[in-house]
Amino acid sequence: MKQLFRCEYCSETGVEEEIRAHEETCLWNYNKRSCWTCKYAEKLVMNITCNGGVALEKGKYMEGCSKYEWDKKNHTTPATVKSLFGGSLF
Numbered sequence: 001m002k003q004l005f006r007c008e009y010c011s012e013t014g015v016e017e018e019i020r021a022h023e024e025t026c027l028w029n030y031n032k033r034s035c036w037t038c039k040y041a042e043k044l045v046m047n048i049t050c051n052g053g054v055a056l057e058k059g060k061y062m063e064g065c066s067k068y069e070w071d072k073k074n075h076t077t078p079a080t081v082k083s084l085f086g087g088s089l090f
């Protein structure tokens with residue numbers, strides 16, 4: 001039996017190769033400096049507005065943002081987003 005690994009940024013689990021690949025693309029990877037984990041982002045289902053003054057196109061989000069600040073307090077995966085990416089609502 002293969003050992004299971006867990007994503008460093010979310011609750012995704014899988015075999016090592018899967019999780020290594022997943023962490024690169026994980027929305028909660030704060031090294032990506034994306035809206036998903038930024039404290040300036042106002043998330044409304046799949047639409048994001050930025051409180052830091054960055055103009056975002058409707059339905060889009062930013063990665064590698066210069067205004068990025070990690071939202072440490074709110075480091076949880078919103079249930080709405082999780083379900084869209086195949087997670088479970090419990």
Ligand SMILES: [Zn+2]
Pocket residue numbers: 007008009010011012022023026027028
């Ligand atoms: Zn992840």
